Amino acid sequence: MTALAVENVCKNFGGVAALAGVSFDVNEGERRVLLGPNGAGKTTLFHTISGNLMPSAGRVALFGLDITRLRPDLRARHGLARTFQITNLFPRLTVLDSVLLALGGIDGQRLQLFQPPSRQRTRYGEAARLLDRWGLAGTAERIVRTLSYGEQRQLEIALALAGKPRLLLLDEPTAGLSPAETRRVVALVRELPRDMTILMIEHDMDVAFELADRIAVMHQGRLIAEGDEAAIRANQQVTDIYLGAE
Amino acid sequence: MKARVWPFIGAVAVLALLIALPDILRPYYVGLATRMLIFALFAMSLDLLLGYAGLASLGHAAYFGVAAYTIALLVLRAGVDSGIAFPAALVAAAIIGALFAPLALRARGSYFLMITFALAQVVWSVAFGWRSLTNGDDGMPGVTRPYFGWSLDNTTSFYYFALAVIGIAALLLFAIVKSPFGRALRGIRESESRMQALGYNVWRHQYAAFVLSAFFAGIAGALYAYFNRFVGPEYLYVVQSAEALIMVILGGAGTLLGPAIGAALIVFLEDFVSSLTEHWVLVLGVIYVLVTLFAPRGLIGLYVDFRQRRALK
Ligand SMILES: Nc1ncnc2c1ncn2[C@@H]1O[C@H](COP(=O)(O)OP(=O)(O)OP(=O)(O)O)[C@@H](O)[C@H]1O
Numbered sequence: 001m002t003a004l005a006v007e008n009v010c011k012n013f014g015g016v017a018a019l020a021g022v023s024f025d026v027n028e029g030e031r032r033v034l035l036g037p038n039g040a041g042k043t044t045l046f047h048t049i050s051g052n053l054m055p056s057a058g059r060v061a062l063f064g065l066d067i068t069r070l071r072p073d074l075r076a077r078h079g080l081a082r083t084f085q086i087t088n089l090f091p092r093l094t095v096l097d098s099v100l101l102a103l104g105g106i107d108g109q110r111l112q113l114f115q116p117p118s119r120q121r122t123r124y125g126e127a128a129r130l131l132d133r134w135g136l137a138g139t140a141e142r143i144v145r146t147l148s149y150g151e152q153r154q155l156e157i158a159l160a161l162a163g164k165p166r167l168l169l170l171d172e173p174t175a176g177l178s179p180a181e182t183r184r185v186v187a188l189v190r191e192l193p194r195d196m197t198i199l200m201i202e203h204d205m206d207v208a209f210e211l212a213d214r215i216a217v218m219h220q221g222r223l224i225a226e227g228d229e230a231a232i233r234a235n236q237q238v239t240d241i242y243l244g245a246e
Numbered sequence: 247m248k249a250r251v252w253p254f255i256g257a258v259a260v261l262a263l264l265i266a267l268p269d270i271l272r273p274y275y276v277g278l279a280t281r282m283l284i285f286a287l288f289a290m291s292l293d294l295l296l297g298y299a300g301l302a303s304l305g306h307a308a309y310f311g312v313a314a315y316t317i318a319l320l321v322l323r324a325g326v327d328s329g330i331a332f333p334a335a336l337v338a339a340a341i342i343g344a345l346f347a348p349l350a351l352r353a354r355g356s357y358f359l360m361i362t363f364a365l366a367q368v369v370w371s372v373a374f375g376w377r378s379l380t381n382g383d384d385g386m387p388g389v390t391r392p393y394f395g396w397s398l399d400n401t402t403s404f405y406y407f408a409l410a411v412i413g414i415a416a417l418l419l420f421a422i423v424k425s426p427f428g429r430a431l432r433g434i435r436e437s438e439s440r441m442q443a444l445g446y447n448v449w450r451h452q453y454a455a456f457v458l459s460a461f462f463a464g465i466a467g468a469l470y471a472y473f474n475r476f477v478g479p480e481y482l483y484v485v486q487s488a489e490a491l492i493m494v495i496l497g498g499a500g501t502l503l504g505p506a507i508g509a510a511l512i513v514f515l516e517d518f519v520s521s522l523t524e525h526w527v528l529v530l531g532v533i534y535v536l537v538t539l540f541a542p543r544g545l546i547g548l549y550v551d552f553r554q555r556r557a558l559k
């Protein structure tokens with residue numbers, strides 16, 4: 001089954017075409033990495049998939065459902081979760097509150113003025129397990145703003161995973177991390193359930209080739225190549241504009 | 247353990263003091279304490295919107311005043327029983343909130359502030375201009391206090407009535423901000439886009455916060471109409487809205503307790519200052535500047551910093 005179908009998506013900012021007709025499919029359970037130089041339009045593409053930006057033209061479908069015009073919170077209800085390239089957390093809340101909010105996302109359409117104590121206990125338990133898994137167990141009571149950059153990036157992913165998404169979008173999850181932190185994040189992403197579809201923007205080639213089943217390369221708002229590691233390595237255009245620049 | 251015991255002891259002590267107050271103070275000061283309590287609730291209602299949802303309203307007097315005018319109009323113009331007018335006043339405040347919220351929520355930040363201000367000015371100009379109904383700037387004297395089997399006509403009995411109503415309202419507000427809904431509001435204050443990405447209907451939460459905030463402001467406004475036995479357009483005026491904002495900021499937005507303390511201080515100061523000078527609004531302005539310069543997180547913020555510095559030593 002197709003988890004994500006992007007059809008001829010365009011996005012213009014004023015006169016600039018950040019996306020000039022992008023089409024591709026991601027299959028269910030696939031790990032797809034999106035490569036491309038700075039300004040290629042990768043983050044803009046993510047925004048149109050998650051609903052933070054409306055495409056100027058084209059169509060986005062999630063598990064067969066047309067979501068092109070759907071509100072971001074309703075896309076989340078259909079199993080979509082994302083992280084942001086520019087860390088987007090709750091700076092003045094505690095880590096625990098952040099995770100509880102993420103876990104509460106499934107009730108996010110309702111106003112929960114009252115929560116049964118039993119549900120509250122389950123949520124706290126889930127929150128503790130999630131933090132443990134992402135190496136943040138000691139930080140539960142800390143204010144998010146006071147976490148290190150690496151911890152914030154990991155929290156960003158932990159929040160996205162809290163709702164057990166079917167499709168996870170990761171925008172440069174390892175950017176700015178130390179080699180040790182990068183290895184840890186890569187290992188944790190590898191361990192995610194295989195039925196979770198992952199689309200990930202990544203600048204680090206080693207990470208990209210290690211995690212990806214297939215790779216797509218963007219340049220100047222277009223998709224210029226798609227394929228497995230060997231195909232991408234062999235692609236002359238990709239080597240010229242992307243690998244060559246490294 | 248200790249951290250949990252002290253707030254509890256503090257709350258019991260404050261409650262005991264509040265209950266004993268009429269035995270300690272002269273009636274004038276019991277009346278002043280009643281006003282402090284009423285404005286404490288008013289400031290807390292605004293804090294739900296400003297401190298938790300992160301929406302700064304400069305029109306909160308609208309809901310306070312609409313409730314007060316509802317009481318006065320029902321009692322004086324329609325001959326409705328003063329006690330029955332009370333729930334009607336709260337409903338009226340909530341309805342005005344429910345009508346204004348969709349307009350205000352189209353904007354954020356200072357634009358939200360401007361829209362809430364403009365909407366409140368509309369209500370004010372109706373109260374001010376519709377003389378045949380509201381007596382315009384003369385206001386409406388003669389509002390009776392409700393009678394629930396015992397008279398609220400003396401200062402002490404009204405103080406206890408106000409204390410009970412405000413106590414219940416305050417408990418409800420604390421329960422709201424502690425609930426998952428309250429946590430979601432704080433999340434929205436911190437990052438709307440992140441909350442949306444997590445699946446939250448941001449608008450619905452903000453809307454509910456707006457209406458609840460108007461409802462609780464209405465309780466304060468209704469009590470104030472009873473307390474003064476009078477309503478006037480100044481209840482709806484921008485100075486009233488600005489005063490509420492300053493109460494919240496002075497005490498510390500997003501803490502409920504802080505704005506209540508801020509309100510008590512401002513009411514006390516106003517009472518004290520107005521015996522010396524007519525320039526109360528000027529004093530209010532100076533307080534605002536001082537707080538934003540030296541205590542941007544309010545008195546509660548100062549206290550937290552002080553505790554942390556001591557803990558570090
Ligand atoms: N909100 C915006 N307004 C105007 N132009 C924008 C906006 N967002 C992105 N752009 C432009 O669109 C183009 C694509 O940007 P985008 O952020 O999608 O690139 P990217 O591939 O994610 O790059 P990077 O690797 O640096 O993150 C760039 O030229 C950028 O300047």
Ligand SMILES: [Mg+2]
Binds near residue numbers: 042
């Ligand atoms: Mg980007």
